[in-house]
Amino acid sequence: MLFKNKDKQDQLVAALGRAVESAAADIHGRSPWADARGRFLRNKAAVFSLGLLAFITVCCVVGPWLLPNAFDAADWDAMSLPPMLKGWHFFGTDESGRDLLVRSLVGGRVSLLVGFLATLSAVTLGIVWGATAGFIGGKVDAFMMRVVDMMYAVPYLLIAILMVTILGRAFYLVVITITVFSWMDMARVVRGQTLSLRSKEFIEAARALGVPTRRIIFQHIVPNLLGIVVIYTTVTVPAVILVESVLSFLGLGIQEPMTSWGVLIHDGASVMEVSSWMLLFPAGLLSLTLYCFNYIGDGLRDALDPKER
Amino acid sequence: MWSYTFRRILATIPTLLAVVTVCYLLLHGTPGGPFDDERKVSAAVLANLQAKYHLDLPLWQQYLYYLNSLLHGDLGASFRYADWSVNELVAKALPVSAAIGGGAIVISLLVGVFLGTVAALRQNSVVDYLVMLLGNAGHVFPSFVIGPVLILVFAVWLKVAPAGGWDDFSPRFMVLPMLLLIFINVATIGRVMRGSLIEVLHSNFIRTARAKGLPMRTVILRHAFKPALLPVVSVIGPLAITSITSAIVTESVFSLPGIGKLIVNGAANRDYTLVLGLVVLVTVIAVTLNLLVDLAYALLDPKIRY
Numbered sequence: 230m231l232f233k234n235k236d237k238q239d240q241l242v243a244a245l246g247r248a249v250e251s252a253a254a255d256i257h258g259r260s261p262w263a264d265a266r267g268r269f270l271r272n273k274a275a276v277f278s279l280g281l282l283a284f285i286t287v288c289c290v291v292g293p294w295l296l297p298n299a300f301d302a303a304d305w306d307a308m309s310l311p312p313m314l315k316g317w318h319f320f321g322t323d324e325s326g327r328d329l330l331v332r333s334l335v336g337g338r339v340s341l342l343v344g345f346l347a348t349l350s351a352v353t354l355g356i357v358w359g360a361t362a363g364f365i366g367g368k369v370d371a372f373m374m375r376v377v378d379m380m381y382a383v384p385y386l387l388i389a390i391l392m393v394t395i396l397g398r399a400f401y402l403v404v405i406t407i408t409v410f411s412w413m414d415m416a417r418v419v420r421g422q423t424l425s426l427r428s429k430e431f432i433e434a435a436r437a438l439g440v441p442t443r444r445i446i447f448q449h450i451v452p453n454l455l456g457i458v459v460i461y462t463t464v465t466v467p468a469v470i471l472v473e474s475v476l477s478f479l480g481l482g483i484q485e486p487m488t489s490w491g492v493l494i495h496d497g498a499s500v501m502e503v504s505s506w507m508l509l510f511p512a513g514l515l516s517l518t519l520y521c522f523n524y525i526g527d528g529l530r531d532a533l534d535p536k537e538r
Numbered sequence: 539m540w541s542y543t544f545r546r547i548l549a550t551i552p553t554l555l556a557v558v559t560v561c562y563l564l565l566h567g568t569p570g571g572p573f574d575d576e577r578k579v580s581a582a583v584l585a586n587l588q589a590k591y592h593l594d595l596p597l598w599q600q601y602l603y604y605l606n607s608l609l610h611g612d613l614g615a616s617f618r619y620a621d622w623s624v625n626e627l628v629a630k631a632l633p634v635s636a637a638i639g640g641g642a643i644v645i646s647l648l649v650g651v652f653l654g655t656v657a658a659l660r661q662n663s664v665v666d667y668l669v670m671l672l673g674n675a676g677h678v679f680p681s682f683v684i685g686p687v688l689i690l691v692f693a694v695w696l697k698v699a700p701a702g703g704w705d706d707f708s709p710r711f712m713v714l715p716m717l718l719l720i721f722i723n724v725a726t727i728g729r730v731m732r733g734s735l736i737e738v739l740h741s742n743f744i745r746t747a748r749a750k751g752l753p754m755r756t757v758i759l760r761h762a763f764k765p766a767l768l769p770v771v772s773v774i775g776p777l778a779i780t781s782i783t784s785a786i787v788t789e790s791v792f793s794l795p796g797i798g799k800l801i802v803n804g805a806a807n808r809d810y811t812l813v814l815g816l817v818v819l820v821t822v823i824a825v826t827l828n829l830l831v832d833l834a835y836a837l838l839d840p841k842i843r844y
Contacts, residue, residue, distance in 0.1 A: 317547075340676050367571050379553045385814050386786060387801065387817045388561070394805040394813055471680055478682045479790055479802050498686035498791065502701075512683040520678045 268532040275528025278521035289337035298328035301486045339489040344470040347407040355415025361425030377413045385410035393481045407472050411489035415461050426450050467522035490515040549557050550825045557821045613815030624815035635796035639721045642716045646723035654731025669728045676725020681784045685718050685791035702792040735766040775831040
């Protein structure tokens with residue numbers, strides 16, 4: 230008993246309680262994710278790239294519906310027109326009079342969709358492969374990682390070419406072909422992370438405190454994997470888009486009448502002496518998109534890298 | 539050292555075998571045979587043809603036959619180029635690719651190391667910004683975008699070089715393709731060299747060398763340069779793979795009669811044996827290059843022991 234006067238003590242305790250409450254109201258707990266978001270939002274280049282990428286994506290998805298021209302409608306009165314306001318041909322037209330703006334947007338849809346789908350499957354495969362190898366360890370791990378090493382040693386574009394030669398060039402086959410050669414980075418990173426996390430002190434501490442395994446996995450391991458998965462996903466998307474473009478550029482990817490940025494760049498390169506806009510607009514759009522992904526990846530790396538905390 | 543070399547060579551065998559097997563099975567998993575043409579051949583001729591190419595045997599025997607001929611350096615006959623074996627096609631195409639690819643790698647190593655060194659010694663100077671800009675551009679603009687742009691600028695607008703084609707190793711036709719490859723490689727080499735030299739210059743033994751009064755020139759040339767080169771050596775392996783990849787694009791852009799063009803044409807014509815043979819050949823080259831780079835690395839880095 231500190232005070233003889235019980236009333237005074239009660240008053241003081243109440244005041245203390247209020248002070249603690251108001252202090253608690255002032256101090257907001259921040260999750261690591263909120264921290265990371267703050268760091269990402271402070272990165273001007275990354276935020277700008279994110280906005281630009283969102284703009285390009287929305288344009289590609291919505292644009293072809295809103296614009297008056299169809300991507301595959303030939304117009305014999307408007308062949309090889311340079312960019313102009315008339316007839317909504319902002320990017321000009323190709324040698325069959327098809328509007329390049331709409332074609333670029335439709336091509337963007339295909340490129341971005343291939344990028345999204347192939348990344349999704351590659352990332353899933355990589356995580357499952359890497360996590361399995363990391364968790365099981367031992368001989369299984371050694372064998373699984375040996376497979377990854379083998380995949381690295383092979384010039385992937387060649388096998389991709391062999392696969393589209395044999396399997397064909399349907400949209401989903403192109404996605405599968407690209408997936409097969411895009412998952413190894415993720416597998417390696419996830420395996421390494423899983424291995425190092427398993428022996429980390431905070432996992433041991435959690436185990437010592439009697440936290441159930443399920444909670445350890447979902448509350449401690451997954452969030453720690455998630456950062457690196459997010460970073461590598463943003464790195465994988467542009468790489469995948471690039472492979473699709475290379476295949477299409479070589480005439481081995483997406484086929485007419487469908488189009489993609491690689492196809493458009495190929496077409497543009499063949500007529501660039503007379504109509505350079507046919508090369509420059511699709512090439513510019515592709516490069517801009519890749520640039521955005523790179524900056525977003527850098528921003529995310531800075532924001533999420535556990536070493537930076 | 540010898541046992542390490544031996545073990546490394548042994549380790550490449552499963553890789554090569556896996557590639558050959560997977561590609562071979564892929565090839566044979568597809569419906570249709572090489573002699574299913576619109577023009578029907580008589581049953582006797584077909585049987586003779588199939589016997590000649592061992593197509594009448596069970597798959598595993600065909601596979602062993604193929605492996606055997608591979609081991610003897612025979613890649614088989616082309617399905618589409620009549621009267622040509624894959625070996626003959628390769629013999630015609632390989633020198634073209636090797637001249638352009640090899641030349642480009644050597645030049646880009648020299649240029650890349652030089653630019654990277656200057657950039658590291660003069661941080662935030664014009665050269666430094668140039669190297670960083672180049673590094674970014676080489677990463678973001680794919681070779682099939684840079685290639686046509688090079689043609690547009692140098693062949694169409696400035697008219698200083700031909701837009702493509704090949705004339706028996708005439709340098710005029712080699713300039714632009716090599717420029718493209720050099721651009722891509724220098725982007726990587728320059729950035730790696732810059733980064734590693736900056737790191738080395740901050741290490742303790744450099745401070746010691748300067749503290750004992752050595753001139754900056756000696757410090758850089760005798761002490762900093764060699765360890766800084768190590769990361770550059772280690773990227774040559776991946777770079778060789780990228781060079782092969784970009785060679786496919788480069789030869790396609792500049793219509794050069796090299797290996798890359800052969801592969802793309804073979805793929806477009808569905809010339810299975812040609813593509814399979816080339817995939818095997820290029821994989822062997824890539825794996826060998828990786829092996830050599832690893833061995834060179836082990837020789838150069840005194841910290842690596844076996």
